[in-house]
Amino acid sequence: MIDKQQLIKRFISYVTIDTESDPNSDTTPSSAKQWDLANKLAKELKDMGMSDVSIDENAYIMATLPSNVEHDVPVIGFISHFDTTPDFTGANVKPQIVENYQGEDLVLNAEENIILSPDYFEDLLLYKGQTLITTDGTTLLGADDKAGITEIMEAMKYLINNPQIKHGTIKVGFTPDEEIGRGAHKFNVEKFGADWAYTMDGSQIGELEYENFNAAGATVKVNGKIVHPGYAKGKMINSMYFATEFINALPRLETPEHTEGYEGFFHLYSIDGLVEETTLKYIIRDHDKDIFEARKALLEKVVFDLNTKFENEVFEIDIKDQYFNMKEKVEPVMHIVDIAEEAMKALDIKPLIKPIRGGTDGSQLSYMGLPCPNIFAGGHNFHGRYEYVPVESMIKATEVICKIAEITAEKYKG
Numbered sequence: 001m002i003d004k005q006q007l008i009k010r011f012i013s014y015v016t017i018d019t020e021s022d023p024n025s026d027t028t029p030s031s032a033k034q035w036d037l038a039n040k041l042a043k044e045l046k047d048m049g050m051s052d053v054s055i056d057e058n059a060y061i062m063a064t065l066p067s068n069v070e071h072d073v074p075v076i077g078f079i080s081h082f083d084t085t086p087d088f089t090g091a092n093v094k095p096q097i098v099e100n101y102q103g104e105d106l107v108l109n110a111e112e113n114i115i116l117s118p119d120y121f122e123d124l125l126l127y128k129g130q131t132l133i134t135t136d137g138t139t140l141l142g143a144d145d146k147a148g149i150t151e152i153m154e155a156m157k158y159l160i161n162n163p164q165i166k167h168g169t170i171k172v173g174f175t176p177d178e179e180i181g182r183g184a185h186k187f188n189v190e191k192f193g194a195d196w197a198y199t200m201d202g203s204q205i206g207e208l209e210y211e212n213f214n215a216a217g218a219t220v221k222v223n224g225k226i227v228h229p230g231y232a233k234g235k236m237i238n239s240m241y242f243a244t245e246f247i248n249a250l251p252r253l254e255t256p257e258h259t260e261g262y263e264g265f266f267h268l269y270s271i272d273g274l275v276e277e278t279t280l281k282y283i284i285r286d287h288d289k290d291i292f293e294a295r296k297a298l299l300e301k302v303v304f305d306l307n308t309k310f311e312n313e314v315f316e317i318d319i320k321d322q323y324f325n326m327k328e329k330v331e332p333v334m335h336i337v338d339i340a341e342e343a344m345k346a347l348d349i350k351p352l353i354k355p356i357r358g359g360t361d362g363s364q365l366s367y368m369g370l371p372c373p374n375i376f377a378g379g380h381n382f383h384g385r386y387e388y389v390p391v392e393s394m395i396k397a398t399e400v401i402c403k404i405a406e407i408t409a410e411k412y413k414g
Contacts, residue, residue, distance in 0.1 A: 002154055002395045004131075005262055011133065011150040011394065012095050013040075014082075015142035020090040021083040021180045027187055028058040029083065029176035035059055037082045040044040041149065041174055044408040048157050050172065058186045061174040065156055065167070065257050073168025073412045077197030078155070078401055079361055079372065080148030081178030084140060087383045094136040101132050108385065116386050123204065123380055124388075131391040141387035143264045143379030147394055148200030149174060149379060155401035167405035168412070169199070175361055181215075181322050184364035196336045196371045198404070199362040204352065205393040206344060207376035210330040210337050212363045213264070213285040215322040218299055220246060222273075223314050239278040242306075243271070246280065249302045262287045266294060287325055287355055329366035330373055335363030337373050339411070343403035346371040349396055352376075377401060 017037045022030040029035065034242045038059040045053045050063040067073060085091040098106060103125050106116040114137030118124040124132075135141045152172055153401070159165055177181040178201075202209060224239030250266050252258075259265045264286025272279045286292040296319050303315045330337065341351045356363075362372030378393030 002158060002398050004391060006149060006394060007154050007394060007398070008097070008131075008133070008391060010153060011146060011389075014149060015093050015095055017089045017140070018093070019083045020086055021177045023086055023180040025190065028182065030182070030402070031083075034083055034176045038174070038176065041082065041153075044153065045156075045172070048153075049160050050156060056188075058108040059176045060187060061172075062192055063172045065159060065172070066168040067167065067169045068163055069166050069168060069409050071412065071414055073409050074195040074410055075169045075171060075193055076405065077171035077173060077192060077194035077370070078152045079173040079197050079199045079365070080145045080152055080201060080377070081175045081183050081361060082146065082149055083176050083183075084142045084144065084146075084180050085179040085383045088140045088385065089138075090140050090142055091144055093139045096134045096136055096143065098132040098134060101127055101130055103128050104270060106132075106134060108134055110123075112137060114125070114138075114385060116363035116388065121381060126204075127390040127392070132388050133391060134388040135385055136292070137385050140382070140384055141379070141389065143377065143387055143389040144180065144382040145201045145377060147379050147389050147397070151200050151394055151397040151401060154398045157396065158402055159405065165402060165406055166409045168409050170405055173197070178361050181359070182360040184368065187361070187365060187368070187372045189365065189368045192370065194370060196333065197362070197365065198340060199360045199372055199374045200377045200397060200401070201360045201362070202356075202374050203379055203382070204394055205351040205376050205378055205390070206350050208337065208340055208344065208351050208353050208373065209394060210373040211287060211326055211327040212359050212374075213287055213357065214289055214324050214325075214357055216284045216292070216296055216319055217322055218282040218284060218296075218317060220282070220299075221316040222246065222278040223316070224276050224278070225272075226275045235316070236275065237312075238271040238275050239314070240275065242310070243273060243278040243280055245306055246302060246315065249306065250298070258347045260357075264288070264291060266295065266299075284319075289325065292318045320324040323363045324367060326363040326366035326372065330371050333371050336371060339404055339407055340373060340375060340400070343400050344408055346403055346407070347396060347399050
């Protein structure tokens with residue numbers, strides 16, 4: 001049995017370390033404070049008896065649990081990231097533990113009247129009778145993805161302490177900067193040495209994902225001209241007004257708040273404007289590769305059409321691909337998804353196989369030669385003050401890791 005209190009203690013020790021990544025930094029890791037948790041994890045891996053523990057100059061951590069069977073078994077890996085999103089503060093996280101949750105509203109912060117309510121977050125009702133870990137309403141929690149790290153660490157400890165569970169060689173990898181899209185950029189797949197891996201970076205219990213968005217980022221620069229407003233007629237070009245022309249030229253309902261499932265979107269996430277210059281930043285997402293390419297082409301066309309309309313080079317655009325749908329790389333080796341599904345069913349977990357409306361390290365790693373589906377880590381409402389994780393989901397995720405290792409060894413017994 002997984003030790004519930006030990007798991008909680010480990011998780012809290014991780015989330016109370018600030019590891020927010022910084023998209024404006026060119027270093028790896030992007031923030032020096034990520035080293036605080038990285039070094040802690042490397043030490044803990046060594047202390048628990050893992051082999052070949054390494055932490056490189058970019059804070060990528062790898063370790064090995066040697067096989068305890070004599071027959072050949074494919075090498076499998078489990079991967080999570082230790083940074084947290086810059087979307088919301090991860091400093092001074094003060095987790096709150098709610099025992100035996102019964103479906104009531106949870107007052108996260110009475111002073112600021114911040115309430116976690118099942119009236120708004122209906123998934124809470126799935127966890128009646130369970131232990132929840134929440135924020136205090138002023139920070140995120142960091143279950144994305146310190147829940148995944150906790151589960152991998154607890155699973156390795158459990159397998160080490162229970163050698164009667166037979167398994168092949170298992171690799172563990174922890175990465176920085178996943179939240180800013182760089183988690184796999186400097187991951188050494190050859191050094192890792194796994195035939196396939198799983199990221200423990202999903203949400204609700206049962207999630208099993210091998211499809212994700214194709215993703216790109218777009219920066220639209222709108223050029224204006226500033227003159228004295230008292231003498232501006234026929235001379236001033238207010239870039240902010242022109243920027244609204246671009247915004248309104250895109251399909252209004254193809255945005256995150258109006259889409260679900262396989263539906264893609266354009267997401268305007270930043271505006272920085274003055275009369276002289278306005279910058280719009282978008283992310284473009286779609287599961288379908290052809291529609292994804294069409295979305296990028298539409299942005300280019302809008303820029304062309306608006307520049308033609310205003311008879312001026314007012315608009316400039318720069319589009320960069322970020323990652324692609326891992327489905328293309330996982331489908332040829334679908335047995336790795338089947339093994340995870342079998343593990344869940346063996347533990348009485350209903351698999352929820354669905355597309356990721358986002359990306360993981362696994363999407364990039366799959367294109368780097370390491371097929372890498374994604375498994376639930378248990379958290380909900382990531383990237384904000386309403387984030388929470390049921391402890392029982394974390395225990396189940398830990399058990400799934402152990403069961404995948406056991407099933408893989410059994411399948412290749414010969």
